[in-house]
Amino acid sequence: MRVLVAPDSFGGTLTAPEAARAIIEGWRRHAPDDVLTAAAMADGGPGFVDVVHAAAGGRLDVVPVRGPLGTQVPMTVLHVEGTAYVESAQACGLHLVDRRDPLNASTYGVGQAIGAAVDGGATRVVVGLGGSATNDGGAGMLAALGATSDVPLDAGPARLADVTSVDLSPAAARLDGVELVIAADVDVSLLGMFGATKTFGPQKGLTDEQIIEVDGWLDRFVVAACGPSPAERRPADARGAGAAGGLGFALMLLGGSVVSGIELVAGVVGLTASAAAHDLVVTGEGTYDFSSRAGKVVHGVAAVAASAARPCIVLAGQVLVGSREMRAMGVESAYGVTERVGVEASMGDPARHLADLAERVARTWSPRTLG
Incomplete structure (x- = not known):
């Protein structure tokens, strides 16, 4: 399976490249044979x-x-x-x-x-x-x-x-x-x-x-x-x-x-071509909420994934939108770190907890199973 990992920064806790590395590390624990490509993103803000x-x-x-x-x-x-x-x-x-x-x-x-x-x-x-x-x-x-x-x-x-x-x-x-x-x-x-x-x-x-x-x-x-x-x-x-x-x-x-x-950053990094060359697109940010709509990384990455007919999922620190709203944004599913470990723990060691979340999510989205 080919997975494109294209997150934004996570608030003040992880830069976009750090978030991408954490997601890839966790995903590989479950599916080491998957092809994972990092494409750190930004929308004009930090990073x-x-x-x-x-x-x-x-x-x-x-x-x-x-x-x-x-x-x-x-x-x-x-x-x-x-x-x-x-x-x-x-x-x-x-x-x-x-x-x-x-x-x-x-x-x-x-x-x-x-x-x-x-x-x-x-x-x-x-x-x-x-x-x-x-x-x-x-x-x-x-x-x-x-x-x-x-x-x-x-x-x-x-x-x-x-x-x-x-x-x-x-x-x-x-x-x-x-x-x-x-x-x-x-x-x-x-x-x-x-x-x-x-x-x-x-x-x-x-x-x-x-x-x-x-x-x-x-x-x-x-x-x-x-x-x-x-x-x-x-x-x-x-x-x-x-x-x-x-x-x-x-x-x-x-x-x-x-x-x-x-859109400018997506053009610079060649996101459209990258999405088309992968089976799944993973994006993310610190808080996935209604402000994640037009203009933000998650919305933009989901739109690119949709144009390439690829599913897009979100890994976030917190998820504050329901399934109906996220699908309206072009997102298949969203997963939050705080749902399992709470806000304080997620802020204390964000990379580790994001990697743990990615490992769990990979069990759902990657066809590989560990026997």
């Missing part, structure tokens, strides 16, 4: 650059940038034949903050990395979005590239409360002649009931009252940067504008075009 580098090679440059709360952090820029890949989570990700402070967290470091990519010779920059601790509408990123305003743009959304004007021309000039691609993990807009702040603000630390307040500040930022008319404000309503706390919106202001992060 994006590592996954692309593993598939496409290229040159890695380490750039010191400002983290979400001001502390300097290292960021890796991948250069592949004129294209640079930047992972926003490396500059403003949730994993970089000990305390969640979304009112003051900034995307400034993302702009620094984009600037470094251009200085390094890139004529095309792909920015992976996802997993951010920020909700500043990308204002910090714009400031790092030269945009100016009547308020500080690099100190989080709280400083946007009184914004009335934004000059994007220096940032646009900085990227003159550069193609900007936005690899987004979600397709939400920037503002409103289904926008970035309402949807993802709570996981970044915003209270219900703060969500309303921050959404109002970002609305003022949109007016200052774009104009008040519906036509002028259109970038804020675009799909993907709300990715990474509004980084998608700011990148669109600089001419960026949105693509699905998972």
